[in-house]
Amino acid sequence: MSAGADAPVCLLTGAGGRLGEAILRAYGDRIRFLAVYRTRLPSAASQLAAPFDPRTAEDARTERAGTYAVQADLREAGAVRRVVELALARYDRIDHVVNAAADSAFYGSTLEASHAADELAEQLLLNCLTPALLASEVACTFWRERAEENRALRRSVVNVSSISGLNVYSGSGQGGYSASKAGLQFLSCHMAADYERIGVRVNALAPDRFPGTVPTESVADAVGSLLDGEATGKVYVIDRAGLRPLN
């Protein structure tokens, strides 16, 4: 079942990833998503793909889904602006931004970082800076003049970080990844302070490994609770012990 015409709108990045898919599954019936993916089209029903029951469907495209899927590499020039324009053209509003896109590769020891300079720069751009740029684009084109409405509707940004941004795992070769996520957490706190005057909440979520340590569905539930809640300026951890704020 798709979300109704009055349902809130969420701009979700990383929609084709494991967490993105879980978020679409969990909330697709009550949130309208502009689902941004880079390589893998989300399996959730969208204008580009729609599951159906061949025994009963009138034709292969009977139901028009609420999710609108957009392919984009957000590191490319103009991509951030394009997805925001598409979201507003499609839905006339954006209530939430969930930054779940990430480059999760470990590019090796920092001793040899000079040999992976391009990869590390791209990772930092995607994992740390792009979430801030995307939220800023939404803020500047839609949220900035709507502070009261934003507060009333509890509009928010959720930046999906990682427990790697909180701990040093020696010898794992994830220095670049870890730094990008640590940076995202601090950036989220700064964003929360900056966005307070326009009534938009900003939080970061640092999950332990999923689905290895934490079920992906639990991480999706945590994202949902941050969208629904009142908190701002918080970094939350979700691990075996559950969901809790760090600050």
Added chain:
Amino acid sequence: MTAAAPARDAGEDDSLATSLTGAPWIWYAQPFPHVVARNVFVPDVQAQLEAGFGAVFDERVRRAEAEASALPADGKRAARRYDADIVSFAEHHRGLFPVLLDAAFHRMLARLMDVRATGDIDGGIHHHVPGSATGWVHNDLNPGWFTPSDRDVNLPDHARGGYKTGRALDGIAPVMRVRAAALIYFLGNGSWRDGDGGETGLYAFEKQPVGAPSKRIAPIDNSLLSFRCTPHSYHAFLSNVRSARRSIILWLHEDVSAADARWGRGSLVGWG
């Protein structure tokens, strides 16, 4: 006229319902509208279809060996452009392929593809030996000729008329139809893995390099690919590297006038 649109028989659709697993099929918009489904038929039906494939293929091999040089008249190795052993369906194959050659299945497929099918069906088994050459980008919007029949599902009568030529014995007046929807059902391919090849490539435009499709449909057992045949339903067979690739192919047909109205005269692709 040839066969009328398949009539609905009491209980027929119930039979179809019990043949399908109930797994969802998925419609995709890009690079052209198509449907992909996995885990399509229940195990008994899947086993029957695999047995039918084996029986027809073994028959083809025996006849080819007996004739030493030429392959059977209703099957040939199309080495020129499409590198496969093909046996086209004929009347005596009906019992070997339950569901796939039943009217209820074609009625469902016509509904899903939104085509006004005539009940005329062409198809067959396709067997690609390992290392078969990659095909060419084409759209399947081809004509086909059928001789009159009272059957709900009318198969080409290869002994009396040529499906691709319209040539027929004296006294037979074949009717020209147009391929309206295609279905490829994959079976007997074992545990397919990335890198094995044998996929069906889907393309956004005719001149797209055949080796760089927009999408690859893996030949996973008990899965299918289906699409409406349009001027833009560009697809091609991609070379199978490691193991044989087996499939059953079906085409639903519609009237030439319907195709002309939809796509314009001159859109049909003749058999070159």
